[in-house]
Amino acid sequence: xxxxxxxxxxxxxxxxxxxxxxxxxxxxxxxxxxxxxxxxxxxxxxxxxxxxxxxxxxxxxxxxxxxxxxxxxxxxxxxxxxxxxxxxxxxxxxxxxxxxxxxxxxxxxxxxxxxxxxxxxxxxxxxxxxxxxxxxxxxxxxxxxxxxxxxxxxxxxxxxxxxxxxxxxxxxxxxxxxxxxxxxxxxxxxxxxxxxxxxxxxxxxxxxxxxxxxxxxxxxxxxxxxxxxxxxxxxxxxxxxxxxxxxxxxxxxxxxxxxxxxxxxxxxxxxxxxxxxxxxxxxxxxxxxxxxxxxxxxxxxxxxxxxxxxxxxxxxxxxxxxxxxxxxxxxxxxxxxxxxxxxxxxxxxxxxxxxxxxxxxxxxxxxxxxxxxxxxxxxxxxxxxxxxxxxxxxxxxxxxxxxxxxxxxxxxxxxx
Numbered sequence: 554x555x556x557x558x559x560x561x562x563x564x565x566x567x568x569x570x571x572x573x574x575x576x577x578x579x580x581x582x583x584x585x586x587x588x589x590x591x592x593x594x595x596x597x598x599x600x601x602x603x604x605x606x607x608x609x610x611x612x613x614x615x616x617x618x619x620x621x622x623x624x625x626x627x628x629x630x631x632x633x634x635x636x637x638x639x640x641x642x643x644x645x646x647x648x649x650x651x652x653x654x655x656x657x658x659x660x661x662x663x664x665x666x667x668x669x670x671x672x673x674x675x676x677x678x679x680x681x682x683x684x685x686x687x688x689x690x691x692x693x694x695x696x697x698x699x700x701x702x703x704x705x706x707x708x709x710x711x712x713x714x715x716x717x718x719x720x721x722x723x724x725x726x727x728x729x730x731x732x733x734x735x736x737x738x739x740x741x742x743x744x745x746x747x748x749x750x751x752x753x754x755x756x757x758x759x760x761x762x763x764x765x766x767x768x769x770x771x772x773x774x775x776x777x778x779x780x781x782x783x784x785x786x787x788x789x790x791x792x793x794x795x796x797x798x799x800x801x802x803x804x805x806x807x808x809x810x811x812x813x814x815x816x817x818x819x820x821x822x823x824x825x826x827x828x829x830x831x832x833x834x835x836x837x838x839x840x841x842x843x844x845x846x847x848x849x850x851x852x853x854x855x856x857x858x859x860x861x862x863x864x865x866x867x868x869x870x871x872x873x874x875x876x877x878x879x880x881x882x883x884x885x886x887x888x889x890x891x892x893x894x895x896x897x898x899x900x901x902x903x904x905x906x907x908x909x910x911x912x913x914x915x916x917x918x919x920x921x922x923x924x925x926x927x928x929x930x931x932x933x934x935x936x937x938x939x940x941x942x943x944x945x946x947x948x949x950x951x952x953x954x955x956x957x958x959x960x961x962x963x964x965x966x967x968x969x
Contacts, residue, residue: 623696
């Protein structure tokens with residue numbers, strides 16, 4: 554089989570840290586939090602008051618008024634991120650882009666739009682005859698499916714090749730990047746736009762995740778504290794991140810700027826429990842990714858953790874990393890971006906892949922904030938201040954409900 558090298562040539566993002574990837578990166582380097590009290594709906598009386606919301610995001614920069622009205626925010630965020638990624642890569646138009654494809658992951662899809670639709674039906678039922686004039690939008694079903702994000706991105710950007718929507722819980726964004734990587738490595742010739750998008754900041758999601766015990770009940774941004782003693786859950790967030798992946802040969806022909814190379818991908822399932830993570834399954838995904846990359850654990854010089862700030866999740870991840878890296882784990886620099894962004898579900902994995910690529914490119918690790926008292930059972934070398942790093946290879950990992958695991962291995966690009 555013809556295998557090829559796959560590189561990242563474009564990044565676009567909208568996150569709680571900023572409405573571009575550059576703004577998000579700069580905010581992270583400064584250690585700024587994107588978390589604040591929920592403003593999207595009235596959260597009075599809820600035990601969970603924090604969220605990572607986009608600020609001053611205007612979908613009309615990327616979509617028409619009509620399109621903005623029809624599509625759930627998770628689609629709007631995807632289009633924004635994909636448009637910026639294509640522009641960043643220098644492939645916004647032309648036949649090369651037309652031959653490309655889109656793979657986007659989302660855990661919750663158009664859930665906030667569905668929640669509003671249920672409220673319409675509920676109001677109509679309560680109003681009996683008075684509710685006869687209220688009806689659901691004809692766009693409700695097609696505009697809220699997981700596939701709406703990749704298919705509409707394709708329509709707006711102009712790709713006519715491979716198109717796939719992935720819903721694999723919190724691993725969805727990393728899975729999307731990994732599947733695009735596999736596609737290009739196997740011979741697909743067009744560029745692939747891949748990543749994750751999510752708009753779950755609504756009452757249904759916050760109460761749902763809260764009821765499962767996954768959310769922090771803290772009232773200030775420092776409540777997102779991965780690997781810290783006393784952590785009590787994650788903070789739910791929204792946003793999107795899309796990467797442009799290409800065959801190295803095509804990228805060099807275009808004289809494209811290359812952020813990093815993807816060299817391995819592992820995708821496993823714990824087959825253990827719906828909500829409790831299993832460190833053995835996670836370790837298996839890490840090992841599978843390293844094997845796919847053709848390298849040993851000794852080659853890894855930086856780890857971008859999943860680090861959600863849940864009690865069980867962080868502990869399991871720490872055990873999994875110890876299982877793979879043994880005594881070296883206390884020396885390998887690692888970071889947890891969710892300390893600043895909160896948990897963007899599918900979008901987090903894609904954003905963390907982008908951050909890993911830029912860390913390799915620039916040699917800078919953004920800090921992990923809110924880690925004042927470390928959990929003594931999590932034996933990781935978490936970087937709490939912006940730091941310089943000199944390494945060639947890094948891993949980034951995402952784990953989700955149901956025990957789904959996705960791990961990517963990236964390498965610093967140093968020429969063909």
